[in-house]
């Protein structure tokens with residue numbers, strides 16, 4: 001990653017980012033980059049700024065200082081609407097257990113990112129069904145999200161994060177609420193489906209066995225990036 005100038009070679013990232021919540025400095029001069037198709041784990045103790053970094057990289061939070069870019073374009077100063085559009089079209093999200101709409105079926109949940117960007121219902125339906133099948137839960141497509149196991153719900157969340165073919169998937173403790181067996185299965189789904197589509201993954205976790213599944217591990221402490229370790 002080039003550290004000077006306004007352009008960068010990474011697909012997405014940030015440079016010299018600072019962000020404070022009142023007197024709490026959550027991010028202190030943080031630079032980070034992810035390449036196309038790369039999987040990166042962001043790890044570190046609770047409160048070190050992992051979630052805040054993910055929110056800055058995805059445009060949910062605007063930093064107090066520094067640049068945030070996607071495809072060489074600094075979008076940190078673009079409007080809320082423009083950043084929102086970028087999230088809808090280019091990014092996918094997997095949060096900790098519980099962010100599917102429980103009253104909707106798994107298929108309807110997975111269709112949502114397509115429907116809000118104007119994909120016609122039959123097309124959205126077919127893509128959602130195909131992806132649920134690919135992730136091994138095709139038989140649960142018509143089940144309400146509130147009536148499946150945590151691991152099954154997280155697989156559906158992976159499907160929802162990937163169905164609109166985003167360039168980057170941001171995952172915040174995606175297996176944090178699961179037992180290790182179902183956590184493994186969800187990670188298998190996430191990494192395989194992302195690799196299949198050439199999507200980059202930025203995954204926050206405080207679990208070393210989860211972090212080591214990524215191509216690269218970035219460690220944080222007290223709002224700073226400590227080191228970037230290449231795992232494989």
Ligand SMILES: Nc1ncnc2c1ncn2[C@@H]1O[C@H](COP(=O)(O)OP(=O)(O)O)[C@@H](O)[C@H]1O
Pocket residue numbers: 021024025026044045046047048049050051052053
């Ligand atoms: N909305 C908020 N208001 C005030 N402080 C916050 C808020 N969100 C996070 N923080 C603080 O910012 C720091 C970083 O938080 P966070 O990014 O959530 O860390 P992590 O995800 O690594 O646990 C912590 O000290 C946390 O208490």
Ligand SMILES: [Mg+2]
Pocket residue numbers: 050051052
């Ligand atoms: Mg967090």
